Amino acid sequence: MGRNSRKLDILEAASKIVTDRGIFNLTLEAVAEEAGISKGGLLYHFPSKEALVQGMVEHLAGNYREKISKNAKEDAEEKGKWTRSFLDVTFNQSYQNKDMNAGLLAAKAVNSDLLEPIREAYKQWQHNIENDGLDPVKATIIRLAIDGMWLSELFDIYQIEKEKKEEVYRTLMAWTEE
Amino acid sequence: MGRNSRKLDILEAASKIVTDRGIFNLTLEAVAEEAGISKGGLLYHFPSKEALVQGMVEHLAGNYREKISKNAKEDAEEKGKWTRSFLDVTFNQSYQNKDMNAGLLAAKAVNSDLLEPIREAYKQWQHNIENDGLDPVKATIIRLAIDGMWLSELFDIYQIEKEKKEEVYRTLMAWTEE
DNA sequence: ATTACTATACTATTTGGACGGTTTTGTTTC
DNA sequence: GAAACAAAACCGTCCAAATAGTATAGTAAT
Known part of the structure; x- marks a missing residue:
């Protein structure tokens, strides 16, 4: 699998650091070490910290978009x-996906403009959801509820019990089939 | 004239910095300047950066709790x-409340443990909501939806049009009256 | 005397990123 | 197929700037 996965290695390392150690520990040195590369090598692939975070966001937004479509x-x-x-x-995939959380946090911290690819994706999804053959308000509520679930967990604000989460998920899913 | 609001001035200054300039610009010097106080004075009230962020969280959690109860x-x-x-x-109060957003972001970045007061509050609310005389799953969905709304805006991920937001709000409110 | 500061100077450490050099890989020419 | 060269990938060091926190001496009001 070689050479092309080098950039991916770096992005994964960065995500891991944000997830495990928090945003303030996302330093170039730490990322380099985690990725098994030198600082110079890291800067070869991503010429600045901002570029690195941009890479993280683009990667996760691309993945997410693909899956949904x-x-x-x-x-x-x-x-x-x-x-x-x-x-x-x-609910089933991005949820546990550390990349998503890490990328969001990093972009928000480093430079909000970097979130643009995600905003773009959400804009499209919102449009699709509102024209999905369902009641647009109810569809939007479904969307908001599932976002509330993962964002509140991403933020460590609260976490409902697994049982109840599943129930919520099933209920929301049933609403899309009414 | 016990300018006892000195601490509040500082907390507000800190929130403003996080909101306007991002987490990485939340430095002791910047907070002191924004609050119109010296760095020494700031450290007199909050002996460390962590203590300052803790103050932010406790303040916002207290406010939020009071309002809701x-x-x-x-x-x-x-x-x-x-x-x-x-x-x-x-929807109507905490939403635009920059303190909430800033405190959350700061705590998440500096030290997740500092979020404990918020977690505690949410745990209680979740319990109350589940025993509110409504269908617990539907009540939970209402909670999740409104959280999805403000968290996604706090994160700058997306923002629905005001019209639609109001509609969602009215619909959710109606569900609590069924 | 105590509380609530101001103002300045200082330390110790971290960090982004520039830089110059080296190795690996690929391509062309003989 | 080997030599010659070029480009890409990568290393490790250096440095200026920034930062949390300490220290200290002094002020003003209660």
Whole structure:
């Protein structure tokens, strides 16, 4: 798998550091060490810290987008497919995805402008969800609820019990099929 | 003239810096200057940066708690009062409250343990909401949706149009009255 | 005397990033 | 196929700037 995964190695290392040690420990040296590369080598791939964080965001936004659009396309039922896809991917995949959380936190801390790719993605999803054959307000609520779930966990504000989480998920999913 | 609001001035200054300039610019010097106090004076009140952030969190958590419990007590209808109060306070008051956002971001960045007062508050609210005379799952969804709304804005991920926000709010509110 | 500061100077450490050099890999020419 | 060269990938050191926190001497009001 060689050479092309070098950049990915670095991005993963950066995510790991943010997740495990917090934003203030995301230093070039720490990332280099975690990725098994020298500081110079790191700066070769990402010429500045901002570029590194930008890389993180672009990577996670791309991944997330792909998953959601693929999932929607595979849905047999037309009505509600975007809402379902968003719900499913967010709950079952991105949820535990450290990259997402780390990238968000890093971008917010370093430079809010770097969040643009994510904003762009969300804008599109919101549009799709509102034109999904469902009641737009209810669809939006579904979206907000699942976002509330992962954002509150990302923030360590609270975490509902697994049981209740599953129940919420099933209920929201059922709403997309009404 | 016990200018006892000195500590509050400092906390407000800190919030303003985080909101306007981001977490990395929350330095002791910057806070002192923004608060119109010397660095020594700042350290007199908050002996370390961590203590300052702790102060921020405690202050916002206290405020938030008070508002919600006051609001719930004033509700004429018993059923759903906690859910309504949470919804109302979050949407109409804490929402634009920069203190909340700044405190959260600062605590998450500096030391996640500092979020404990908020976690404690949320734990209680979740308990109240689940025993509010409403369907617990639906009540939880209401809570999650409104959290999704302010957290996604706090994060600058997306912002729905005002119109739609109001609609969502009204719909959620109606659900607490069913 | 105590509380609540101001003002300045200082230390010790960290950090982003520049820089110059080296190794690896790939391509062309003989 | 080997030599010659070029480009990409990478290393390790150096440095100026910034920062948390300490120290200290002094002020003003209660």
